[in-house]
Amino acid sequence: MTQEDNTDARLKGRVKWFDPAKGFGFVVAEAGGSDILLHANVLRNFGQSSVADGARIEIAVQRTERGMQATVVFRIEPPEETAAVPLADFDDIDPEEMANAPLEPARVKWFDRAKGFGFANVFGKPEDVFIHVEVLRRSGLADLLPGEALAIRVIQGKRGRMAMEIHAWESALPR
Known part of the structure; x- marks a missing residue:
């Protein structure tokens, strides 16, 4: 140039x-x-x-x-150095189950980077979805804003529904 x-x-x-x-x-x-x-x-x-x-x-x-x-x-x-960081919450979950979980459209309820976690709401479902800061990093993100639209892959963790992968919201739209 x-x-x-x-x-x-x-x-x-x-x-x-x-x-x-x-x-x-x-x-x-x-x-x-x-x-x-x-x-x-x-x-x-x-x-x-x-x-x-x-x-x-x-x-x-x-x-x-x-x-x-x-x-x-x-x-x-996502950064390569954080892509392989394991989370204890995923230890007992079948990798095939995680890979086959659908992307769901959601909105950020709140996220506190200093605390290292936050919550989102999946459209049409009443329960909150837990988002860990390490999942955010593995997905290539640094922070989330309240009301931000996302596509998240959700699994049933030890303590309830939790995000294991986060994408731009357009990823969850039917094709």
Whole structure:
């Protein structure tokens, strides 16, 4: 990309850091170069309010007067180092049962990153679904906002219904 070229280019990289409270973060391209600004509005257009540090990301970027900036998010994959972290709550659950659990559309009731957990409501079901911060990280997210729409894979855990996977809400829509 030349200095004069401000058309969107597609690239892959890793999230250096993202702060949902500040509403932005930065991506480092696989090919190197300067940091790329990732604004919360670009993430929201993708259907997420946050992204985990270290997550792999595919974005369109544009050179602006203030540097490189993401304009579109195409894909986010959870950070590799947290993808394999086991949760004791899943120890006694058949892996095939977990893999075959359907994605269900839900809304975040509340989530407290400092406490490490929160709850969501699945549409049409009365009971809350527990969301652990480690499940959030494994899903490539850093935080959730009240009212945020999600698609979650829910299992019956030792203490009730709990999310084991979280996606953008569009994933749960019938095709």
